[in-house]
Amino acid sequence: QKEVEQNSGPLSVPEGAIASLNCTYSDRGSQSFFWYRQYSGKSPELIMFIYSNGDKEDGRFTAQLNKASQYVSLLIRDSQPSDSATYLCAGTNTGNQFYFGTGTSLTVIP
């Protein structure tokens, strides 16, 4: 069974700290990975995607991909209360199949 797994949390961090969200996947054929943010009662919102090994930075967000370890992470620097949400990790193997994790709930404490 091809899966994307996330720690459901909840994860709590103080305002200004770095939040680290992690995701592992079982399908070595997975090539592209995505991070979505979902506020309560709202739809998932794409915030980052990564295709290559290494780091990809966008503002306060950094996505990390390690294909050898089948590991994807999202770092949020200078966390803000507005970052409090559920973060969904997703992967695809060639665009024919898509897998979402169950999400990690993040709370940033003012």
Added chain:
Amino acid sequence: DAGVIQSPRHEVTEMGQEVTLRCKPISGHNSLFWYRQTMMRGLELLIYFNNNVPIDDSGMPEDRFSAKMPNASFSTLKIQPSEPRDSAVYFCASGNAAQYEQYFGPGTRLTVT
């Protein structure tokens, strides 16, 4: 630029009734996805289309569910007959098949009593 449009936003129906959910993808996108989200099961991919053709419908729960995409700007998800266990939020998402990102609509909250 308009995002993905879904209608209705809320639907309450009685068990046994037919339910039709509608989706208009973002103009220019050639992939369209239907998802179901519940607290118990999270986000589940039901079916996805590429260039209006169904590519993977392995997530469709059973024959009561059907989806169509008659053209690039419209898709429907139909449940007939509906059951209380179908109560969930149904999301439509669209994207560019070459890049695989997906952009979600606001969802339809379905309640079957």
